[in-house]
Amino acid sequence: MASVKKSAAKRRRRASAAVADEGLTPLQYMVQVLRDESQTHAVRMDAAKTVAPYLHARLATAEGQKAGLEQLDKALLALVERAQERGGGVAGLVRR
Numbered sequence: 001m002a003s004v005k006k007s008a009a010k011r012r013r014r015a016s017a018a019v020a021d022e023g024l025t026p027l028q029y030m031v032q033v034l035r036d037e038s039q040t041h042a043v044r045m046d047a048a049k050t051v052a053p054y055l056h057a058r059l060a061t062a063e064g065q066k067a068g069l070e071q072l073d074k075a076l077l078a079l080v081e082r083a084q085e086r087g088g089g090v091a092g093l094v095r096r
Contacts, residue, residue: 011043027054 015029024032033039034047 027051031055 015026015033018024018029030047030051034044034051036044039047
């Protein structure tokens, strides 16, 4: 466990130094590590996991937005139908 902490601390120091030297943002640095074929698979996989939330929308969020839009579409359609039944236009939406 101690060696894992030391290696993680060492990676953080290298990352901080690279950011300071090159003027990269943390996200840019992680993408650079991800694309660096000289890094081990484990290091590149860790970088991929770290940057993924910043580069790709979560599937659940995208599906939720789609469902929300579908509900909005149904609600708007119901309003239009109600307005048409009551004489059309905005005035048809107001209860008489």
